[in-house]
Structure formats: C-alpha cells, structure tokens
Amino acid sequence: MNKAANGKIEIVNAGKIYDPAGIHVVAVENCSFNLEAGQFVSVVGPSGCGKSTLLNTIAGFDTITSGEILMDGELLASPEIQTPPGPDRVVVFQGGALFPWKTVSENIIYGPVIQKNMERPEAEKMAISLLNRVGLTKVETKYPSELSSGVQRRVEILRALINQPKIMMLDEPFRALDAVAKSVMHNFLLELFDENPRTMFFITHDLDEAIYLSDLVVVMTTRPAKVKKIIKIDLPRPRRLDVIKTEIYRSVKADLLSIVHEEALKAFKAGEREMA
Amino acid sequence: MTRIKNLAAAPTFYAALAGMILFFSSWYFLTETLTLPRFKNIPDPLSVVTEWSAIHPKYGVSLFTKPYYVDILYSIIRTYAAFAGAVVFGVSLGIVMGWSRILHNYTFPLVEIFRPMPPLSWIPLAVLVLPGIELPVVFVTFIAAFFATVLNTLLGVQSINRDYFLAAKCLGAKPRDILFHVVIPGSLPFIFTGLQIAMGIAWMSIVAGEIIAGQRGLGYYIYEAAALFQYEQVIMYMFTLGFLGYVSSVAIRYVGNLLMAWEEAKRKAR
Amino acid sequence: MSQTSVSAAPPIHPAAVAVKTRGALYQLTERKALPGAISIIGFLIAWQLSITWELPYLSNIPYPKDVWDSLYESVLKSSYWNDWKMSLIRVFVGFTVGQVVGIPLGLAMGASKTIKALCFPVFEMLRPIPPIAWIPLSILFWPTEELSIYFLTFIGAFFVIVLNVMQGVSSIDLSVKRAAISLGASRKDIFFKIMIPGSLPSIVTGMTVGIGVTWNVLIAAEMIAGHGGLGRGTWEAYTNGNLPLILVGMVSIGFAGYITSSLVRVIGEKAMPWRRKF
Numbered sequence: 076m077n078k079a080a081n082g083k084i085e086i087v088n089a090g091k092i093y094d095p096a097g098i099h100v101v102a103v104e105n106c107s108f109n110l111e112a113g114q115f116v117s118v119v120g121p122s123g124c125g126k127s128t129l130l131n132t133i134a135g136f137d138t139i140t141s142g143e144i145l146m147d148g149e150l151l152a153s154p155e156i157q158t159p160p161g162p163d164r165v166v167v168f169q170g171g172a173l174f175p176w177k178t179v180s181e182n183i184i185y186g187p188v189i190q191k192n193m194e195r196p197e198a199e200k201m202a203i204s205l206l207n208r209v210g211l212t213k214v215e216t217k218y219p220s221e222l223s224s225g226v227q228r229r230v231e232i233l234r235a236l237i238n239q240p241k242i243m244m245l246d247e248p249f250r251a252l253d254a255v256a257k258s259v260m261h262n263f264l265l266e267l268f269d270e271n272p273r274t275m276f277f278i279t280h281d282l283d284e285a286i287y288l289s290d291l292v293v294v295m296t297t298r299p300a301k302v303k304k305i306i307k308i309d310l311p312r313p314r315r316l317d318v319i320k321t322e323i324y325r326s327v328k329a330d331l332l333s334i335v336h337e338e339a340l341k342a343f344k345a346g347e348r349e350m351a
Numbered sequence: 352m353t354r355i356k357n358l359a360a361a362p363t364f365y366a367a368l369a370g371m372i373l374f375f376s377s378w379y380f381l382t383e384t385l386t387l388p389r390f391k392n393i394p395d396p397l398s399v400v401t402e403w404s405a406i407h408p409k410y411g412v413s414l415f416t417k418p419y420y421v422d423i424l425y426s427i428i429r430t431y432a433a434f435a436g437a438v439v440f441g442v443s444l445g446i447v448m449g450w451s452r453i454l455h456n457y458t459f460p461l462v463e464i465f466r467p468m469p470p471l472s473w474i475p476l477a478v479l480v481l482p483g484i485e486l487p488v489v490f491v492t493f494i495a496a497f498f499a500t501v502l503n504t505l506l507g508v509q510s511i512n513r514d515y516f517l518a519a520k521c522l523g524a525k526p527r528d529i530l531f532h533v534v535i536p537g538s539l540p541f542i543f544t545g546l547q548i549a550m551g552i553a554w555m556s557i558v559a560g561e562i563i564a565g566q567r568g569l570g571y572y573i574y575e576a577a578a579l580f581q582y583e584q585v586i587m588y589m590f591t592l593g594f595l596g597y598v599s600s601v602a603i604r605y606v607g608n609l610l611m612a613w614e615e616a617k618r619k620a621r
Numbered sequence: 622m623s624q625t626s627v628s629a630a631p632p633i634h635p636a637a638v639a640v641k642t643r644g645a646l647y648q649l650t651e652r653k654a655l656p657g658a659i660s661i662i663g664f665l666i667a668w669q670l671s672i673t674w675e676l677p678y679l680s681n682i683p684y685p686k687d688v689w690d691s692l693y694e695s696v697l698k699s700s701y702w703n704d705w706k707m708s709l710i711r712v713f714v715g716f717t718v719g720q721v722v723g724i725p726l727g728l729a730m731g732a733s734k735t736i737k738a739l740c741f742p743v744f745e746m747l748r749p750i751p752p753i754a755w756i757p758l759s760i761l762f763w764p765t766e767e768l769s770i771y772f773l774t775f776i777g778a779f780f781v782i783v784l785n786v787m788q789g790v791s792s793i794d795l796s797v798k799r800a801a802i803s804l805g806a807s808r809k810d811i812f813f814k815i816m817i818p819g820s821l822p823s824i825v826t827g828m829t830v831g832i833g834v835t836w837n838v839l840i841a842a843e844m845i846a847g848h849g850g851l852g853r854g855t856w857e858a859y860t861n862g863n864l865p866l867i868l869v870g871m872v873s874i875g876f877a878g879y880i881t882s883s884l885v886r887v888i889g890e891k892a893m894p895w896r897r898k899f
Contacts, residue, residue: 134517134521135520135635136517138640146634150637151637152637154640155639155640156637156638156639156640157637157638157639157640158634158635158636158637158638159520159635159638160517160520160521160635161520161521161523161632161633161634161635162521162522162523162632162633163632163633163634164521165521165522166517166518166521168514168517168518170512170514172512172514172515172517172518174515174518174519174532174533174536175613175617176536176537176539176611176613177532177536177613185519185522185524185532186522186523189522189523189524189528189532190522190523190633217616218612218613218616218617219613220613220616220617220620221616221617221619221620234522235521238522238523238632239632240632241632241634363734363735363737363738364738366735366738366739367738367739367741367742369739370738370739370740370741370742370743371742371743371746373739373743374743389762389763389764390762392761392762393758393761393762456656456657457656457659457660458660459657460656460657460660460661461657461660461661461664464661464875465875467833467836467875467876467878467879467882468871468872468874468875468878469833469836469837469839469840469841469874469875469878470837471837471840471841471844471852472840472852472855472870472871472874472875473871474844475844475855475856475858475859475867475870476682476864476867476868476871478859479681479859479862479864479867480678480679480681480682481678482678495837523633551749554749554751555751555752555753555837555838558751558753558754559751559753559841559844559845562753562756562841562845563841563844563845569754570753570754573754573756573757574756574757574845576757577756577757577758577760577761582757582758582761585757585758586758588754589750589754589755589758590746590750592749592750592751592754593746593747593748593749593750594749595749596749596750596751597745597749600749
C-alpha cells in the first residue's frame with residue numbers, strides 16, 4: 076500500500092474564465108487547496124460554481140486560464156499546458172456513462188483491454204471475480220439498461236477502479252439515488268477505499284454524504300468560485316454508521332450547514348439580480 | 352358498457368379483419384356492382400387475383416410466368432445496388448460529418464444545397480451524362496437514398512451523449528477506439544431508422560427511374576401495361592412493389608435488431 | 622494484497638500537451654458563413670475544371686457560365702414563372718388535402734384502438750406502394766390531368782402525415798393523460814385539449830417530411846404525365862437536348878423545394894414556441 080507520491084494533487088491559484096460569445100464569465104478565481112495522496116476529499120458548494128470546472132481540468136477535459144495544478148510534483152495543468160484524459164485520472168460521471176451497447180463485463184474490462192494491459196479472457200475473469208466480491212453476481216452478461224441505477228453506479232465505479240487510477244473523480248455520482256440506495260453506495264465505496272486508499276475528488280450537494288465519506292471537505296463559494304473553508308474530518312476509519320452520533324460529526328455538520336447556507340443565499344440573490 | 356367495449360377492443364384481430372373485408376368489398380362494389388363512370392374502368396379485386404394466380408394468364412404475366420420474376424429481379428437488383436452504395440457512402444460521410452466539426456462546417460452547406468433537390472429531377476441529367484441505361488437509374492436512386500442516410504447518420508452521431516466520449520478517453524481510448532466503440536454503436540439506432548427511410552425512398556425512385564428511362568423492371572412494366580390498358584397487371588405490379596418494399600424494410604429492421612442487442616434488452620426490461 | 626488491483630504497472634499518465642489555442646483553420650470555420658462560401662466556391666471550381674480537363678462522363682455537363690446564361694434567359698420569360706406557379710399550386714393542393722384528410726385520421730387512429738385496428742392493416746398494405754406507381758391508375762380514374770396530379774401529391778403527403786400523427790399521439794406521456802383524467806377531464810376534453818396539442822410536434826415532423834416527398838412525387842408525375850410545371854419544363858429541356866436548361870430546371874426545382882420546406886418549418890416553429898431549439 077504505497078501512499079507516498081502517488082496521486083497528490085496541488086491546486087495553486089487556479090482560475091477559469093469562460094468567454095462564450097464575448098461575455099466574460101469568471102467561473103473560478105484563485106482557488107487553492109491540496110489533495111494529499113490517498114486522501115478522500117469532498118467538494119461542496121452551491122450549484123453552478125466551479126466544482127465541475129476543477130474536476131474537468133484535473134481529468135483533462137478542460138483547461139484553466141490562470142494558476143497551476145500539479146500532480147505528484149509535476150505540472151498537470153496551466154494556461155499553457157493541458158494533460159489529456161488518461162486512466163491515471165478516471166472520472167465517474169453524474170448521469171452515468173456506462174456504455175449502453177456493452178455488457179457489464181465488457182464495460183468493466185474496457186480500460187485494461189484497450190490499453191493492452193490485459194488479455195481479454197484474463198480481464199473477463201478478473202471482472203467476474205470483482206463483481207462477485209462486491210456481491211453483484213450474475214450481472215456480467217447483462218446490459219446496463221437491464222439493471223437498477225444502484226447496480227449501474229457500482230459497475231461504473233468498478234470500471235474506473237480496475238484501472239488502478241492514482242486519483243478517482245466522482246461528480247455527484249449518487250445524486251439520483253434514494254436514501255437507502257445511497258447508504259449502500261457509501262459502504263460500497265468506503266470498503267473499496269479502505270482496502271486500497273487512493274486520492275478521491277468527490278463532488279456532492281449532500282453534506283451528510285460529504286462528512287461521512289471524506290477526510291477533508293472543501294467548501295466553495297458561489298460564482299466566481301473561491302475556496303471558502305477547508306474542514307478536516309477527524310473521524311476514524313473504517314467509518315461506521317454510528318459515527319453520525321459523535322460530537323465531531325455534529326459540530327462539523329452545523330458548521331458546514333451555516334457556511335453553505337450563507338453561500339446559497341448569495342447565489343440566490345445574485346440570481347434574482349440577474350433576472351431583474 | 353365497458354364490458355362490450357373490452358370485447359370490441361381486445362380481439363383487435365377481428366377489427367383488422369373487418370377493415371380488410373370492408374376495403375376489398377367496397378373496392379369490388381365500386382368497380383363491378385355500381386359501375387360508376389370513373390370506377391368502371393378499374394378492374395375489381397377478383398379479376399386482379401384471378402389474373403395474378405392464373406397459370407395461363409390473359410396478358411402473359413402472373414405468379415406462374417417467368418417474365419414476372421425477371422421484372423422483379425431487375426427492380427430488386429437496381430434498388431439494392433443503389434441502396435448498398437447509399438449505405439456505404441452515406442453512413443461514412445454522416446459519421447465523418449458528425450464527428451469532425453471542421454469537416455462538418457465545410458461539407459454541410461453543400462449537402463444542404465443538394466438535399467432539397469428532388470432526386471428524380473436528376474434523371475434527365477443522369478441519362479444524358481452517364482452511359483447506358485442501368486447506370487442513370489441506379490445513380491438517381493442512389494442519390495435519393497444517400498441524402499436520407501447522411502442526414503440520419505449525422506443526427507445519430509450528434510445525439511450521442513458527450514460523457515461517453517469523455518469516459519472512453521479516461522479509460523485510455525484512442526480516436527480509433529472511440530470510433531468503433533462509441534461513435535458507431537452510439538449512432539446505430541439513428542442509422543437504422545435512416546436506412547429504413549432510405550429503403551422506402553429507394554423503391555420510390557427506382558419506379559420513377561424505370562418508367563422514365565428503363566427497360567424491364569416493375570416500374571417500366573406498369574407503364575407499359577397501362578398503355579395497353581391491361582390494368583389488372585398494373586394493380587398486380589403495384590401490390591408486388593408494395594410487398595417488396597415492405598419485406599425490405601422488415602429485413603433492415605431485423606438486421607438492426609441483431610446488431611443492437613442492447614436495445615432489445617432495454618425494450619424487454621421496460 | 623487486494624483483489625481490486627489489476628497489474629503491478631501503474632496506469633499510463635499521458636504526456637502534457639500545449640493547450641490548443643484554436644488554430645487559424647478552426648477560427649475560420651467557426652465563422653458561420655465562411656466555410657460554406659469556401660466549399661461552394663470550391664465546388665464551382667471543381668465543376669469548371671472537370672469540363673475543361675475533359676474528365677470522363679463529366680465533360681458532357683455544361684459549363685457553369687452556360688447554365689448561368691440560361692438561367693438569366695429563363696428568368697425573363699413568363700413561361701418560366703408560369704411553370705413555377707403551376708408546380709406550386711399542385712404541391713399546395715395535394716399537400717393541404719393530404720393534411721386535412723390525414724391529420725384527423727392519424728389522430729383517430731392514435732386515440733382509439735378500435736379505429737387503429739380497423740384501418741391500420743389496410744393502411745400498411747397500401748403505404749409501401751410507391752406513389753409513382755399510382756400514376757397509371759390515377760390517370761385512368763380522374764377526369765382531368767390536374768386532378769390526377771393532385772391525387773398523386775396527395776398520396777405522397779397523406780401516408781407520411783398519418784403515420785407521424787399516429788405515432789405522435791401514442792407517444793404522449795401516459796401520466797399527462799392520467800393527470801387530466803384525475804382533474805376531471807372527459808374523453809372529449811382529453812382528445813381536444815391533450816392529444817391534439819400533444820401531437821403537434823409529430824404533425825410538424827410529418828409535414829416537414831411530407832413536403833419533401835410531395836415535391837419528389839410531383840416532379841416525377843410532371844415528367845411522366847404532365848403539362849406545364851417545373852418538372853415538365855426540365856423534361857422538355859431533356860427531350861430537346863438542351864443541357865444548360867436541364868440544369869436550370871434542376872436548380873429551380875431545388876430552390877422551390879427549399880422555399881416550401883422552409884415555409885413549413887417556419888409555420889411549425891411558430892405553432893410550437895415552447896419547443897427547444899437544438
């Protein structure tokens with residue numbers, strides 16, 4: 076379990092300005108925080124702020140217009156440099172992006188096979204054993220549309236994990252699930268994380284989810300997004316459900332709630348101003 | 352009241368049967384029994400069927416005569432040749448246009464200028480420029496099917512959720528992989544809808560082409576028979592065309608279902 | 622030793638690349654009109670060259686300049702505009718009658734299972750018959766040539782609109798119907814206030830596709846059996862061996878088709894202001 080120098084992300088004064096049709100939109104401004112190697116970091120904040128922009132830049136889908144992002148000491152992104160997407164930084168998408176035309180097994184083995192890391196039969200065996208290990212039996216030949224959204228999300232997470240990414244990025248992955256399915260997902264994700272810690276960049280609106288899952292919660296302001304506060308979560312791992320009764324949890328939650336509420340009000344008023 | 356309604360709605364087979372019977376009997380009624388001035392020249396269903404199934408037909412063509420099948424073969428070969436060309440070139444161009452923004456911006460205006468031109472208006476030009484008789488007819492049909500295919504393929508590629516491209520890239524896919532594993536499978540549903548439309552258009556065009564510039568073939572023969580007032584043959588060939596068109600569409604749908612097993616699964620899961 | 626690991630090798634880290642400041646070529650292509658203009662000019666140049674260089678087959682096509690001269694001449698003749706008028710009237714009549722008969726039928730077939738069961742088999746039996754195959758029968762039946770042409774354009778538009786409307790009605794979300802029922806709507810209300818507006822998108826699609834089919838059928842019908850009209854004009858140019866005039870005909874037909882399609886499209890957009898523009 077080598078945590079050292081593997082998947083540490085440093086975001087230094089990152090900024091992003093969009094320029095659609097000449098309208099100058101500052102999405103992100105002077106954002107700085109670090110994700111230590113193997114650390115689970117949640118990013119929360121009002122809708123429409125720059126959370127996804129940062130994710131997109133680290134993943135290689137987009138660029139930043141100021142500042143720098145470094146990975147393990149090397150320059151990952153800057154106004155001049157962009158690192159294309161790769162299996163060292165895999166994303167799990169909000170709406171779900173399992174290939175509908177491939178079976179569960181074909182989806183999971185896609186990364187290793189296409190990168191020529193594994194032969195197909197070997198990869199298929201690996202996929203089946205992975206699925207069985209997490210309790211998803213007999214789904215390997217099914218198409219995503221035949222499965223519930225909870226199972227689909229888990230398959231997508233496995234599809235990402237099998238590539239051994241240094242950092243995994245999840246953009247509100249459990250947003251559409253009900254409370255029961257969500258808690259199944261949380262335990263699923265945490266089990267995999269505990270076994271093999273890797274840097275996690277997790278975007279969510281759900282404050283309880285953020286606290287329960289992470290080592291660090293970063294609160295972003297409304298547009299232009301800056302880092303408002305970084306809260307360390309000092310709860311022991313592995314996380315158990317009764318952790319929500321602890322004093323630490325409750326005080327963090329209260330703190331988060333008031334900060335986020337403050338930002339949400341600002342966003343709301345700004346929206347009103349825009350409409351008026 | 353609802354019980355009677357259920358009885359009427361449930362056995363839709365009987366309603367369908369009734370509809371067909373109504374159609375054929377009114378056809379017969381209007382042409383034979385009533386002999387209204389305009390209708391009386393049109394042959395009644397009975398004489399059409401008799402002629403169609405006669406071993407020694409009055410005018411030389413029926414299910415049992417060779418010329419019938421020769422005509423069918425001519426039309427089928429022409430239509431399918433044109434269709435095959437449209438599939439190969441149309442799908443390729445559509446995929447390229449959907450995928451590459453630059454190429455799209457350069458080719459789309461030209462496509463949009465040529466697309467509204469009714470394919471059949473190309474016939475005189477094609478006949479004068481291209482050699483022989485078969486080539487112009489096939490070419491015009493090809494043009495017609497081609498534009499329909501390009502458009503639907505293009506829409507298909509554009510309909511693919513952008514996340515699939517991003518996910519594939521994360522997983523290490525190179526452009527070639529993306530083409531085969533995202534672009535093509537993702538646009539297949541639209542492509543096959545387009546192919547069914549293109550097939551219908553192809554049959555439409557082939558008939559016109561054969562009437563205007565062909566020799567042999569169903570379209571050509573319809574016109575010949577009409578000139579000779581052999582209207583049983585005309586109706587016979589009309590229905591033959593309809594049948595062939597229908598069977599072709601079914602064949603395309605079948606191939607589509609084979610290739611898109613996941614869509615089948617989605618339908619069953621619902 | 623965890624079973625979620627795959628290989629000992631760390632995942633590939635792609636090399637960083639310079640940020641794509643969109644190149645000059647791309648900048649050019651984003652300006653809407655420019656790539657279009659370039660490709661059209663390129664096409665015209667290719668046209669001119671393939672004749673001057675005497676490429677096989679293509680060298681029979683007239684020079685762009687000859688076509689232009691012919692077009693200029695035609696535009697000055699009243700017979701040319703008369704052809705326009707005749708073709709447009711024929712398209713209009715056939716298309717409109719097709720909608721007037723087809724839309725109610727499509728709505729009825731979509732709304733009532735009984736009506737659909739009654740009509741659909743006959744409909745599906747007749748639909749695959751290419752409209753042009755109806756020409757001899759149409760000529761036989763109708764007393765005047767114009768009527769027989771109207772009938773053909775009607776056939777072209779009719780089957781398309783019925784199919785689209787039928788599909789449109791059945792795709793109206795069941796929850797919408799149920800919401801209406803729970804709010805106290807009668808069957809008549811549902812038909813007029815839910816199904817008809819709900820099927821507007823499919824009506825517009827049917828009309829947009831239908832106008833194209835109608836044009837196609839009209840041109841063929843005029844070439845085969847008409848007097849006057851743009852199709853006939855092009856055909857006569859063909860029988861006279863007047864190549865530039867043939868091309869003038871083609872361009873005119875294409876343009877007329879474009880105008881009518883745009884008209885239908887604009888009407889459709891006005892009728893459905895809520896539709897998201899893609």
